[in-house]
Structures are given as structure tokens and as C-alpha cells.
Amino acid sequence: MARTLAPMTDTGFSISGALRTHIAGWQRELASIRRLAAKTREAYGRDVDQFMAFLSTHIGGTVDLDDLKLLRPADLRAFLAARRRNDLSSRSLARALSGIKSFFTYLEREGIMALEALSVVRTPKLPRGLPKPLSASEATGAGRTTHEIEDRPWVAARDAAAIALCYGAGLRISEALAVTRSQLDGTTLRVIGKGNKVRLVPLIAAVRSAIDAYLELCPFTVAATEPMFRGVRGGPLSPRLIQLRLEQLRGAMGLPASATPHALRHSFATHLLARGGDLRAIQELLGHASLSTTQIYTHVDGERLVEAYRAAHPRR
Incomplete structure (x- = not known):
């Protein structure tokens, strides 16, 4: 799929009617089956639109399913690089890739096509930002x-x-x-x-x-x-x-x-953990789908422990 890269653009792209129908079906699935929040669905939709805009410029014409089947890891990396040049943060790039993967997963699940190139492209590394709780x-x-x-x-x-x-x-x-x-x-x-x-x-x-x-x-x-x-x-x-x-x-x-307001929620979790709260129970109370999301509070509590150690230990 030899192509000459063009500057990133978000407007004026063209996709085939069949591809547009599949995108609409994917968006319906996000709402009715996966039940994603409206803002998440909107963000995913924008990410896929921007990807199609890039491909339209990338190939110089209307994007159809055959074009998607020919995508290589280099094409996906070129898209991420173009978005990076538009000053997108690593977090936004990661979300964009997540939205694109969601669409291609839908195509594969529907038996329309499978794209191995996506499994090769790594998600941009995100800085691990720790929540900042208030004191009790x-x-x-x-x-x-x-x-x-x-x-x-x-x-x-x-x-x-x-x-x-x-x-x-x-x-x-x-x-x-x-x-x-x-x-x-x-x-x-x-x-x-x-x-x-x-x-x-x-x-x-x-x-x-x-x-x-x-x-x-x-x-x-x-x-x-x-x-x-x-x-x-x-x-x-x-x-x-x-x-x-x-x-x-x-x-x-x-x-x-x-x-x-969100710091108060962080404080709730951090203070429960500091008083011996079970991580699984805290996950349920917060409504986190994954325990890995809740585990960030173990890092917060650990940092506070290290700070106390450094402040109080006689040989600091």
C-alpha cells in the first residue's frame, strides 16, 4: 500500500455508502449493547471520522472497505503521527486509537473484515497521574x-x-x-x-x-x-x-x-484504603469496571507512607 503522506485534515473526506452504513451500525451498538455514555460515543465517533478524513487524503479519494482491508501498521502510525502534529496529547491519541479499534472490532465481529495491523500498533504511553486527595x-x-x-x-x-x-x-x-x-x-x-x-x-x-x-x-x-x-x-x-x-x-x-468535586471522590477511596478497606470492595463502591482503575489508590497511599517515613525517620 505505497502512498505519499499528506498533511492531516479533518474536513472534506469521502467514504463509501457501505462503509457509512457500517459506521452507523457500530454507533448503534455502542449505545444499545455496550451502553457507553453519550460523551464517550461522541468522542469515538469523532475519532473514527478523523481517521477516515486522514485516509481520504492519504489515498487521495473515497475510502471503502477494500481500502481498510489493505491498511498496514505504517498507515496507522502515520495517522497517529499526523494527530500528534496537531498537538494532541498522549491521552487523546490513546483514546483515538481505542475508538478506531472499537470500530474494527465491530467489523470483525460482524464477519465483514479483520485487520491484523491494529494488533501491532502500540497505544501511546500515558503519564501516570495520581489523584490528589484532601485530608479528612x-x-x-x-x-x-x-x-x-x-x-x-x-x-x-x-x-x-x-x-x-x-x-x-x-x-x-x-x-x-x-x-x-x-x-x-x-x-x-x-x-x-x-x-x-x-x-x-x-x-x-x-x-x-x-x-x-x-x-x-x-x-x-x-x-x-x-x-x-x-x-x-x-x-x-x-x-x-x-x-x-x-x-x-x-x-x-x-x-x-x-x-x-472529583477530588472528594478520590479522598473517599484513599481514606478507605488507608484505614484498611478492601480494594475489591472499594472497586464496587466506586463503580469501577476494572480493578486496575482502583489500584491507582494503592500508589497514592504508598506515596503518603513514604512521605511520612522521610519526615519522621531519625536517619533520613
Whole structure:
């Protein structure tokens, strides 16, 4: 497949009708069978579009299935190199390759074609970024400080309850703000996470108390099946407002810039692990599909141990 490489372009590409039909089928599978989140599906779709755009320029015409069957590792590497020249990060490149592999896996599963070249191309190495948890006092103090800096009692109670769910139950902010009263069952919360996967999370007394305090003060009547967190006009609460609240708390409490709603979830996992929590149990509580995702917290706890050792050991 001898070709002259051309500059990367994302527009003006052409693909055959049959290939377009297969792409549509793959996207339907991502939604209905794999049940990927909408943003993930959109990102995968953009990645495949950009790959087809590259191939259209690469071969100088309409891309069809026969062209895909002839792809070599060098063609795939050329695509990644072109994207790199467009200043894409290693993480974005890895996701692009993941989206492309997902499409070709679909083609193979449907008996349309198989592409061995993909198995040869390595995923770009990613820097291992460790989460930055808050201390226990910082995380638990955020709810109290919210009541001090917000003069509307129901809004303060609302934000404190959302923060409590992130730290006290390990929820993503999107999961916390989507909680309905029908998902609450005494001291247990049924969480609908990524890909509509359901998990049960225990609610400690402090978290349940914060939720009850908010529900008692909330001025709006909200159906049991609707998100219970509401904005000041009665609509569903935007995650941005909780992010802004954390920005205020950073100033009021002297918290680091890394103090975000997601950092509260990191803190939940890190503090459980530090107190002897089982890694598998923490995986279930966080809703991680893979244990390898949860294992990052063992590195966090290990770093804190090393820091304590260096600070305290007499022969440091």
C-alpha cells in the first residue's frame, strides 16, 4: 500500500455508502449493547471520522472497505503521527486509537473484515497521574463551611448534601446530582453510574443527615423519580454550580487548587484504603469496571507512607 503522506485534515473526506452504513451500525451498538455514555460515543465517533478524513487524503479519494482491508501498521502510525502534529496529547491519541479499534472490532465481529495491523500498533504511553486527595478534616469541613459562606439556608444545605455524597459515598458529581428520592432506601443508595450500571452504596449517618436536611428545606416539589437537587429556579442543578462552590471553599478554607468535586471522590477511596478497606470492595463502591482503575489508590497511599517515613525517620 505505497502512498505519499499528506498533511492531516479533518474536513472534506469521502467514504463509501457501505462503509457509512457500517459506521452507523457500530454507533448503534455502542449505545444499545455496550451502553457507553453519550460523551464517550461522541468522542469515538469523532475519532473514527478523523481517521477516515486522514485516509481520504492519504489515498487521495473515497475510502471503502477494500481500502481498510489493505491498511498496514505504517498507515496507522502515520495517522497517529499526523494527530500528534496537531498537538494532541498522549491521552487523546490513546483514546483515538481505542475508538478506531472499537470500530474494527465491530467489523470483525460482524464477519465483514479483520485487520491484523491494529494488533501491532502500540497505544501511546500515558503519564501516570495520581489523584490528589484532601485530608479528612478538609473533606469533612467543606460541608460546614458551605453553611458559613452561603446565606440561603436551603442552598447551603443542598450544596453540603451534594458534597457529602461525593466524599461520604464516593459518587461522581454527575451521579450525585442525578440522585432521586426513589433511589434512597434507608441507609442504602442505588446509584446509576456510567453505562447505566447500577450499584448499591451504603449511606453513613452524616451523609443521610445532610440529604434529609436538604430535602426538608428545599422549596420545590420534586417527583420521587426526578433528580432531587434543584437550582434556584427549580430546574435540575448544574454540576458547574457545585464546582463553583468548591472554588469558593478553596478560598475560604485555604484548600489547594486540586480541591474539586472529583477530588472528594478520590479522598473517599484513599481514606478507605488507608484505614484498611478492601480494594475489591472499594472497586464496587466506586463503580469501577476494572480493578486496575482502583489500584491507582494503592500508589497514592504508598506515596503518603513514604512521605511520612522521610519526615519522621531519625536517619533520613
